[in-house]
Amino acid sequence: GENVEQHPSTLSVQEGDSAVIKCTYSDSASNYFPWYKQELGKRPQLIIDIRSNVGEKKDQRIAVTLNKTAKHFSLHITETQPEDSAVYFCAASIGGNYGQNFVFGPGTRLSVLP
């Protein structure tokens, strides 16, 4: 089955710097890759996603890149702010007859230092 690895497990950056989180997946059939942000005590929130027919997607300060050949995808956050501090999860789809299900990475705890 699908296996998703995520690095680093913790990341500290200075406010205004960039942060990069990397994930790899094992199943070449996966075709949808969402990223979730989870603040302490709250639900995971979808922040950006990418489909396998696209190499890069950007939404303001957040961007995601996908390399299907190498089976890895990355989250890039530019001009980080203290409110970006949270745990970030990548996920890879494992399909389903009527919609996707996901395998999640173990998470990256991002701390943005003021």
Next chain:
Amino acid sequence: ETGVTQSPTHLIKTRGQQVTLRCSSQSGHNTVSWYQQALGQGPQFIFQYYREEENGRGNFPPRFSGLQFPNYSSELNVNALELDDSALYLCASSTEDEQFFGPGTRLTVL
């Protein structure tokens, strides 16, 4: 915030008991998935329901079961609770690809 709601917010049970968790999906979403999130880990897929039928299952034993109702709301039932079942249980509703999570139910098994 998403339109996905879950109840109860918190629950404490003892080992061997049974528990039922509830989820109301976002309007227009006919697919509901359940995930278990242990402390410090990513969510793990339990199963998904589409139009009242199970549509995929993760690596969880049969004592984890579910239901989906005609209004697309859903229940997760766990029998014979074990200490390791202590976790945040998340429900997510979706159409096609995107999944949106509810606030979760924190289950503690003593």
